[in-house]
Structure formats: C-alpha cells, structure tokens
Amino acid sequence: MTKTSLALTLTPLLVLLAACGQKSDGAGGPGGAGGPxxxxxxxxxxxQIQEFDEFTARLEAPDTVEVRSRVAGTVEAVRFKEGQLVRKGDPLFTIDTRAFRAEVARAEAQIAALKTQADLARTDLGRSEKLVSVNAVSQQEIDQLRSALRSAEANQKGAEAALVQARLNVEFANVTAPVSGRTSRANVTPGNLVGVGDAVLTTLVSSDRVHAYFDASEAAYLKYMRAAKPADVIVQMGLSNEQGYPHTGKLDFVDNRLNPATASIRARAVFDNKGGQFTPGLYARIKLGGSASYTxxxxxxxxxxxxxxxxxxxxxxxxxxxxxxxxxxxxxxxxxxxxxxxxxxxxxxxxxxxxxxxxxxxxxxxLKVDDKGMPIPAAAPAPAASK
Missing domain, CATH: 2.40.420.20 (conserved putative lor/sdh protein from methanococcus maripaludis s2 fold)
Structure with missing residues (x-):
C-alpha cells in the first residue's frame, strides 16, 4: 500500500476518534452522564428542642347565663342594646311593678293588724296572770291566753315573711345582669306578657376570659401529668386565620377520668379576653409544651x-x-x-x-440553611447571554 493511500485511510479514523474524545470529555464533567x-x-x-403537642379546641365562655324572669308580668322596657357589654347588676328588662307594690302595701297593713292583735293578747295575758294569786282566773284561762299570744305572734311573723316576698317581687321586676359580659338579642319586646321562667329573655356570656376545651390522648395525659401541676404546662393558641400560636394561656382544668370509648380525657385552658377578640364557639389550635428543652x-x-x-x-x-x-x-x-x-x-x-x-x-x-436548619433552595442559574 502506498503512503498516499494509507494517509487517506487513517484520516477519517483519526477524525472519528477526536470527535469521540471531545464528546467523552464533555460528558465526564461534574454532573454529566459519565460522572457521579x-x-x-x-x-x-x-x-435547642422544646417538644410540644397540638390539639384542636373550641372556645367557650366561663359563664353562660340564660336570663329569665322570676316574676310574671308585662314587660315595660328593654334597658340594653343587643350585643352590648354590661356589668353585673346593670338593668336589662323592666316588668310592670304595680301589682307587686300593691301586694307590699297589703302585707304591710296585715302586719299592722296582726301586731295589734299580738299586743292585745300580750296585755290580756299580763292582766290575767295578776289575778291568779287571788284565784279570780283559772289555770285553763291562763293557758288559753298564752296560746292566743303565741298564735298572734306566729301570724305576725308569717305576714312579715309575705312582706319580704312581696318586696322581692318588686325587686325581681327589674331584671338585672347576673354576670358581666356581652348580651345576645332581646327575645321579648315591651308589651309582652312573661311568666316565671317560661321564656329566655336574653343570653349573657362573660367576655373577660375564654376557655378552650380539647381532648388529649391517654399517652399525652400521662406525659403532661409528670409536671408538678397543670399550671406548669405552657399553653399557646392560634385561631384559624392566624399564623402560629400568638396567644399564651394556662392549663387550669383536667377531667377526673378518661373516656374509655375514645381513650381520651377532656382538658381546658384559659386565656385572657379583655380585648374581646375571642368569641365563644370559635375553632382554635392548641399547642402544649411537653417537656423541658434539650439539645x-x-x-x-x-x-x-x-x-x-x-x-x-x-x-x-x-x-x-x-x-x-x-x-x-x-x-x-x-x-x-x-x-x-x-x-x-x-x-x-x-x-x-x-x-x-x-x-x-x-x-x-x-445548600445554605436558615436559623432553624432548613435548607435554602439554590438560586436558579442566570440565563446565558445571547451572542
């Protein structure tokens, strides 16, 4: 074979080997198909680790009172605005008191009459006891006079008790708030006749504090009972529209038995609500700190x-x-x-x-990490500039 023909034969082979070598070099870099x-x-x-458990809860007011009338009568006035914050003792409804005041006057008159009868019986007894020594009055008559005096005094006490009840009816006709809190709607309006406890006039819930009730498992109960007392357990709460648990309270009640059907126990946390941001019935998330912090x-x-x-x-x-x-x-x-x-x-x-x-x-x-140790995604490579 001549030198010319040999050169023509080897040239395509060298070109092919060079191309393969360049392809291999490109694939062998970091991340390429031919490398790791x-x-x-x-x-x-x-x-530092602080373990905790999460629960779902419902908010309830510490005091929920259905306001009812303690006397029968006609409603004269509604003394509050619906949804208003009231203090204990503030007037809510006024019931017509004319019949109750008449009963007070009748009871006072009856007491005066019975007091006169008691005074007369007391005078007759004293006069007769002086005649016993001269045998002008028998012992039987003395006993009858003493009995009459005791009966008159008893009737007077009964009338005095009726007067107390009549005065209470006058007081009960002014329906006041039994606790401090927020009122609901007024279920009766002026002119309606109400009976004794037969209808709810309005509902009143306390608003200075709020309770969060939740159910904990048996395992969680055993873990948290290792604390010296329930108040030592850290309780945090977040509402459905809040991030995290921005509100801090304390655990103030754990039920006295587990529910065998669900293997859970009812617990309660209390939170301050002076700002009025919590409404009874809201859904909440509860976070309990489970132990002391550790590394x-x-x-x-x-x-x-x-x-x-x-x-x-x-x-x-x-x-x-x-x-x-x-x-x-x-x-x-x-x-x-x-x-x-x-x-x-x-x-x-x-x-x-x-x-x-x-x-x-x-x-x-x-990758870089944040202060909690979570990796920060790597920035995407900048697009290559067009030539």
Missing amino acids: PPVSVAPATQR GVVVPDRAINTDQTRKVVFIVGANNIVQPRPVTPGALFDGMRVVDGIKPGELVIVDGVQRAMPGAPVTPQV
Whole structure:
C-alpha cells in the first residue's frame, strides 16, 4: 500500500476518534452522564428542642347565663342594646311593678293588724296572770291566753315573711345582669306578657376570659401529668386565620377520668379576653409544651427515607461516597425532624436521593440553611447571554 493511500485511510479514523474524545470529555464533567450524579446536601444542625403537642379546641365562655324572669308580668322596657357589654347588676328588662307594690302595701297593713292583735293578747295575758294569786282566773284561762299570744305572734311573723316576698317581687321586676359580659338579642319586646321562667329573655356570656376545651390522648395525659401541676404546662393558641400560636394561656382544668370509648380525657385552658377578640364557639389550635428543652440534632423531614421497617438517612461521607445511616426519628418542628444517629455537621442528602446509591460517589451541592436548619433552595442559574 502506498503512503498516499494509507494517509487517506487513517484520516477519517483519526477524525472519528477526536470527535469521540471531545464528546467523552464533555460528558465526564461534574454532573454529566459519565460522572457521579449531582445531589443537594445540607449539614445536620444542632439546636435547642422544646417538644410540644397540638390539639384542636373550641372556645367557650366561663359563664353562660340564660336570663329569665322570676316574676310574671308585662314587660315595660328593654334597658340594653343587643350585643352590648354590661356589668353585673346593670338593668336589662323592666316588668310592670304595680301589682307587686300593691301586694307590699297589703302585707304591710296585715302586719299592722296582726301586731295589734299580738299586743292585745300580750296585755290580756299580763292582766290575767295578776289575778291568779287571788284565784279570780283559772289555770285553763291562763293557758288559753298564752296560746292566743303565741298564735298572734306566729301570724305576725308569717305576714312579715309575705312582706319580704312581696318586696322581692318588686325587686325581681327589674331584671338585672347576673354576670358581666356581652348580651345576645332581646327575645321579648315591651308589651309582652312573661311568666316565671317560661321564656329566655336574653343570653349573657362573660367576655373577660375564654376557655378552650380539647381532648388529649391517654399517652399525652400521662406525659403532661409528670409536671408538678397543670399550671406548669405552657399553653399557646392560634385561631384559624392566624399564623402560629400568638396567644399564651394556662392549663387550669383536667377531667377526673378518661373516656374509655375514645381513650381520651377532656382538658381546658384559659386565656385572657379583655380585648374581646375571642368569641365563644370559635375553632382554635392548641399547642402544649411537653417537656423541658434539650439539645438535639435536626434534619429536614424530607431527608428521612424508609427502608423496609427502619428509617434511614443518606450521608455524603469521605470522597463523596453515599452512606446509609439508620436513625430514630423524634418530634417534628417547622419541617425539621429530631433524629438520633447523626452527628452535627454531617452532610445529609435532601434532594436527588433517587440518584444516590449506597457506596457510590455523588457530586454534592451544599445548600445554605436558615436559623432553624432548613435548607435554602439554590438560586436558579442566570440565563446565558445571547451572542
């Protein structure tokens, strides 16, 4: 074969090999198909842990009173505005008192008459006792006079009791607020006839405090009862339209038995409501601090994987080799899970774990974390400038 023909034969082969070499070099860079797969990693963080439990609750007023009339009569006036805040003793309704005042006058007159009878019986007895010594009056007559005096005194006391009742009826005709709080709508208007306790005139709920009732499981009950007293348990509350738990209160009641049907126990927390922001019946979220704070290691909850019956986290170790690490997960805080089995600072795979193989190398991209240890997503690469 001549030199010319040999050169013509080798030239296409060299060109093909050069092209393959360039393609291989491009694929062999970091993250390429021919190199270790890319993954996002974040360091495990050590922080102070305060465990808590969350419950759902309903708000109720400490005092809920159905205001009813204690006397029968015609309603003369409604003395409040519907939905108004009232203090204990403020007037709510006025009932016609003319019949009750007439009863007071009748009872006073009866007392005067019976007092006169008692005075007369007392005078007759005294006069007759002086005549006993001269045998002018028999012992039987003395006994009858004493009996008449006791009967007159008893009738006088009965009339005095009737006078007290008549005066109470006059007082009850002015229906006042039994507790301080907010009124509901007035169910009767002036001119209506009401009986004794047969209709609810209005409903009054206290508003200076509010109770949050919730049901806790048996396990939660046993955990929180380790506290010295219920007041030691931290209670925080958030409404449905609020972020987090901005309101702080205290646990003031735990029921005396568990419900065997649900294995739960009723508990109650109390919160200040002087601002009037809480309305009975609202849904609320309750957060209870479960124990004293302690130091723990946290990782993003999404970094924990399940391997049959155990939980594992993939660690990027020396030489960027993937190492599966069994862990024991604990409480969850803001997307971060407390784990036992990882040291602070170890790099945990949080994204791209499906590309990581135990014992195989990867190309880690270390993400920054916020103050809670949560990884901050990497910024997207800027688009290349057009030529």
